[in-house]
Amino acid sequence: MPDLPAAANRAAWVSDAIRLLDADANRSADTHLHVFPLPVEWGIDLYLKDESVHPTGSLKHRLARSLILYALVNGRVGPGTVLVEASSGSTAVSEAYFARMLGLDFVTVVPRSTSREKVELIEFYGGRCHYVDDASAMYAEAERLAAECGGHYLDQFSFAERATDWRGNNNIADSVFQQLTAERYPVPSWIVVSAGTGGTSATFGRYVRYRRHATRIAVVDPENSAFYGGWKTGDPQYTTGRSGRIEGIGRPRVEPSFVPGVIDEMIQVPDAASIAAIRLLRARTLHWAGGSTGTNLYGAFELIARMRAAGETGSVVTLICDGGARYAHTYYDDDWVAGQGLDLAPHTARMERFLETGEWA
Secondary structure (H helix, E strand, C coil): CCCCHHHHHHHHHHHHHHHHHHHHHHHHHCCCEEEEEHHHCCCEEEEEHHHCCCCCCCHHHHHHHHHHHHHHHHCCCCCCCCEEEECCCHHHHHHHHHHHHHHHCEEEEEEEECHHHHHHHHCCCCCCCCCCCCCCHEEEEEEEHHHCCCCECCCCCHHHHHHHCCCCCCCHHHHHHHHCCCCCCCCCCCCEECCCCCCHHHHHHHHHHHHCCCCCCEEEEECCCCHHHHHCCCCCCCEECCCCCCCCCCCCEEECCCHHHHEEEEEEHHHHHCCCCCCCHHHHHHECHHHHHHHHHHHHHHHHHHHHCCCCEEEEEECEEEEEHHHCCCCCHHHHHHHHCCCCHHHHHHHHHHHHHCCCC
């Protein structure tokens, strides 16, 4: 017979865990929607949804909460469950924060190349990092660790697209559209996001279709990432077998949470362009952001230039995914950039010319 007192204790613990996660959400005010300065006469507005102001400093705060809630309500996590993840950094930072809140142990498998700042944040929240030399080995190693300790593999790459309620419930898409209601173009022409798990593009893409908006979804992809090739060829097994420099986005394989059917356009962005874009962002707005934000911004500029060329007006929304302090020793370090063989100058010149003329050379 089942141990009824033990089952009741587990149910009470799960109920309180969900309360704690909901309380954290209630304490965290919605993130800001900044305006990027463009000439008023263009008739185009560019907004930056600033996800860096979450308690754990990135867009992944939303995902981590959703993944843990999903595991709780599906009966996969209880008192004493070890939480395991495969993450290049930001998701693990947020999951470590929530694991500590619930009194659970957390271990994440990360590539050895993960930035020092992210590793320190994971450890600050009580998490432990387990390193692999090959990023493609993360998934199997995380599964092995979870099985070995009887824990639960959160598996962001499989569950990101389903853990978040895309119909509303204050998800990121609903938040953006609510914040735009008083703007001159409240329904954006484009939403531009990058893909790390595919969950964010899936949420936005499903939401705009469900709400019957005319908004199009563009996904920007860095060098060595498989998402663009998988979308272009229609091959869900497409791989590059290579890791990228832009942490948090781009994967060597097409992840299970990537939903190509909700995407209207994909744009490949050189790594040097992503880094040049975050430096330009800091110079123009004082917002200090990570590399994935640069990928987003570069793609947004290209789409706005297309709108200008076509005589279109409207709004474009993209994301500040995380803060730049996490990359002080990489993307903002001239020696590191030079050591990677990257030349930012041509991309900086292209963006400066775009901001002066509206043209994308």
